[in-house]
Amino acid sequence: MSQMRLVIVGAGGRMGRALIKAVSEAPDLVLAGAIEPPGSENLGRDAGELAGLPGLGVEVTDDALPVFARAEGVIDFTVPAASVAFAALAAQARIVHVIGTTGCSPEDDAKIEAAARHAAIVKSGNMSLGVNLLAALVQRTARTLNEDFDIEIVEMHHNRKIDAPSGTALLLGNAAAEGRGIELGTQGVFARHGHTGARRAGDIGFATLRGGTVVGEHNVIFAGPGERIELGHKAEDRMIFARGALTAARWARGRKPGLYSMRDVLDLTDF
Ligand SMILES: NC(=O)C1=CN([C@@H]2O[C@H](COP(=O)(O)OP(=O)(O)OC[C@H]3O[C@@H](n4cnc5c(N)ncnc54)[C@H](OP(=O)(O)O)[C@@H]3O)[C@@H](O)[C@H]2O)C=CC1
Ligand SMILES: O=C(O)C1=N[C@H](C(=O)O)C[C@H](O)C1
Numbered sequence: 001m002s003q004m005r006l007v008i009v010g011a012g013g014r015m016g017r018a019l020i021k022a023v024s025e026a027p028d029l030v031l032a033g034a035i036e037p038p039g040s041e042n043l044g045r046d047a048g049e050l051a052g053l054p055g056l057g058v059e060v061t062d063d064a065l066p067v068f069a070r071a072e073g074v075i076d077f078t079v080p081a082a083s084v085a086f087a088a089l090a091a092q093a094r095i096v097h098v099i100g101t102t103g104c105s106p107e108d109d110a111k112i113e114a115a116a117r118h119a120a121i122v123k124s125g126n127m128s129l130g131v132n133l134l135a136a137l138v139q140r141t142a143r144t145l146n147e148d149f150d151i152e153i154v155e156m157h158h159n160r161k162i163d164a165p166s167g168t169a170l171l172l173g174n175a176a177a178e179g180r181g182i183e184l185g186t187q188g189v190f191a192r193h194g195h196t197g198a199r200r201a202g203d204i205g206f207a208t209l210r211g212g213t214v215v216g217e218h219n220v221i222f223a224g225p226g227e228r229i230e231l232g233h234k235a236e237d238r239m240i241f242a243r244g245a246l247t248a249a250r251w252a253r254g255r256k257p258g259l260y261s262m263r264d265v266l267d268l269t270d271f
Helices: 014-025 064-069 080-093 106-115 129-144 167-180 239-252
Strands: 004-009 029-035 073-076 096-099 120-123 150-157 204-210 216-224 227-235 258-260
Touching (some): 029 064, 080 096, 120 239, 129 167, 129 239, 167 216
Parallel strands (some): 073 096, 150 204
């Protein structure tokens, strides 16, 4: 099979640079374009040099559509408004779209779902094998433990992160809710302050920490009467997300249009 031609959008970001490196290390993939927003200081630079590598002969541009037209997939770790716009363009070009962007609103997700009628989209709040395995374990644990076990999710990230709770915390919260047969929308508690009253049985609580250069840490606590189970994950290097995103792109190549998750890619749905 020929090399898969991939475009990296948000090429100058923390994840964009990791993705350029990951593509350059993969013999079955080739960088077909690198996109940054209008006004970015990175426009016109070589994508390889942007990622601290030798030149790759790919110039960073803000003109996505002609680049998408010559590619088979786009990898997108940007911001919600950009991911919604790129989903429409990728659908128009009928190419694979891998979305790692977090903080999407229900309205953003509805637009991405509409785009998935025309192209294969893989979207996940975390592209790592470890977190997706953790989500399956959390779902299974929540299915076994009843409401005597309070579920709390604690996450910590670097001080540049702009959304909370993290996409991963929400992914894990949804896995716990699914295991327990409840809705996160009605039973998620995202902040506590002041005289909150006692904890409501069955709720799923979230706590968000921000500081330093932490890549990403998540802990799911099942606190029961006299015992506590903790399931967690520590990301040490952004390359785990980048390599996961490339695995998703390969998996989605030639697949029929639809909205897929990383648990589909990793075959972790039937746990
Ligand atoms: N699912 C997963 O496994 C992971 C998800 N993430 C998520 O990925 C996202 C990005 O994270 P991170 O790399 O740390 O963030 P950064 O802020 O470092 O990078 C975002 C990049 O997107 C660019 N961008 C913004 N708007 C556009 C646009 N319209 N067109 C092209 N590029 C655009 C930014 O450019 P500029 O700075 O010029 O605005 C920037 O280069 C976040 O939502 C984060 O939560 C992160 C890691 C793993
Ligand atoms: O912004 C980040 O850095 C990360 N974002 C994702 C999230 O919101 O969960 C994934 C990872 O934890 C890093």
